[in-house]
Amino acid sequence: MELIIIKDKLREGLNIIERISSKSLTLPILNNVLISTNKNFLNLAATDLEIGINWWILSKTIKEGKITIPSRLLSSFINLLPNKNIEFLVRSDVLFINCENYKTKIKGLSADDFPIIPKINESDFIFIDSYLLCQSLNSVADIAVPSTTRPEISGIYFLFQKNQITITSTDSFRLGEKKLLLKNTTSLKKDYSLIIPQKTTKEVINIFGEKTGDIKIYFSPNQIMFEYPMPETTHPQIQLISRLIEGEYPNYQEIIPKKFTTQLIMDKAEFLNQIKTASLFSGKVNEVKIKADPKNKEFSIFSQSAEIGEYNSIIPAKIKGEPVEIAFNHRFLLDGILTIKSSEIILELNTNSGPGVLKPVGDDSFLYVVMPIRAS
């Protein structure tokens, strides 16, 4: 292999690629990036056997070839180089890099031993604005937690329909659901209901969150692929391919309350600050109490612990329905409040033992269900 490439183009790809390369002790080649040429395209590829990534850059190829090189080392090294042309030269599994007065040789491993990153040949796909997708994903992706006993809820649930994408995530204490309406009806041949590993969704946000324009999503029974084109070409620049989590996502619609016994509408910043303050006094159980008294038009937050002391505050709110006193884990409330972007927030309660629901005011696309701490 022999080629010339511009440093900044290479750096952009490598900085992403090195995130996917795993730190595998049993299979050291997974630490490496596969570098290969195809005419004037340089391809960088990495995989942790769950996620695979391909990244293409235009290069001046003098002689085709391929090699694998430790990702982090290469990325750190390229980051430190001046923004000039870089020369790559491969001789028997060693990569020689020259850039101005920097001369390096890095030992690689044979490209033949690198695992194959699967391709998706199915013809069903949709286009979606990458920023919108990532924003939506961001509002729920952090809720799931790793679970070996229930692997299906450790992933993020996606329902792709003709004109809507629904994204759901839960850790069994709380659940976030975000609906993303599509401007144009897609050409999907059927609905796709699938569970994507949480790590994949975080990489999608990381890689595509700042991109403009559409990404293309391809479906297959066991895999999903996100593709972004190289600007001003029809060639892809990035392909992220992930396995799906097998299993059935729980029928979560059942636990979303369809009505409420009490509804509160209040200023979001004030609610956030009061819950934060109350959390200081909540002790080890993380419990804060919310008391709504529609008769006296009072909504108060209370927390206490035997060792620390107690806290009590009153928030102005519009209150509808029955009086209620209910306890929540403040961390779960805070996560929900922080996800909501509107200046006013809705909290719907269902007696003192049913789940609470947080919603933005004026936006039906998001809801956050949180289980109360039952009175013992």
Place this chain on the structure above:
Amino acid sequence: MELIIIKDKLREGLNIIERISSKSLTLPILNNVLISTNKNFLNLAATDLEIGINWWILSKTIKEGKITIPSRLLSSFINLLPNKNIEFLVRSDVLFINCENYKTKIKGLSADDFPIIPKINESDFIFIDSYLLCQSLNSVADIAVPSTTRPEISGIYFLFQKNQITITSTDSFRLGEKKLLLKNTTSLKKDYSLIIPQKTTKEVINIFGEKTGDIKIYFSPNQIMFEYPMPETTHPQIQLISRLIEGEYPNYQEIIPKKFTTQLIMDKAEFLNQIKTASLFSGKVNEVKIKADPKNKEFSIFSQSAEIGEYNSIIPAKIKGEPVEIAFNHRFLLDGILTIKSSEIILELNTNSGPGVLKPVGDDSFLYVVMPIRAS
């Protein structure tokens, strides 16, 4: 106790105070801040038994008194309050805090059980610009490392003389020395040679680093005190008192080379970047080699490891003296280079086994001695 105080004044003091409060399991009262009144001054005090701090704030005192309250809890709570007047009320070891619609009570411990923070009554002191002192301290304070076998070098050495302060720090692999010339001859009755715990120096930088004007330093045989006045009063605002480390600081002047066999002068940013890059290829021993060849006017940096590969680069430099090839730990070199602020840097070498010295160009007040890795 009953008083009214402005939130922002209280917050500033508490944020510093909580850093000094230790996380002591054996003596829980050390987690607390001692709050006490003296006429219209509110005093906050904390200690970890090595460092003690006093902080005064003007308050509207209605009834005098004192109490101790968990520092972190109080600080976190005050941080979240709006910037309004805060009311403190103490009833039998409980602090009641009211601020707008926030009402809290926090359990405290009796002020009588709080350890006494020592006072310094000696009359010898100097005034020094707080920013200059902290800048100087900052250039060497990080070098020392905790040592139970040689506690004296785990601290920072200070030599206070009539018109100069010398600050030195070492970990036995490298040593930094900073001289601070005083504009005005001080009224010191004698020289003070003392070792200050590293933690104290870091708190001095943290507390006084952004202050304008002079701080006053008091000396006593076993303690040192840093004092900063309350703006527009003669009353102190902050007093930081620290024990000193007993023992004799090593006669480090002996290891500072008085001459050199080779001198290199080069661009600092370029040298820094090349050492960083070389470090990627240095393997587990952290070794980078520097080769100065005055005859061919070449100065090169080289590193290699059997697993990774190798790196070679050439830096333009002015070279004086003998050819030499010498190996250093790149971390020690980097720390020294990063401390130097001038755009050009001097490296003086003494054959391939003597210590190297880094210095800024055009500034005799700082030097950094670094031991080479001896050829095995």
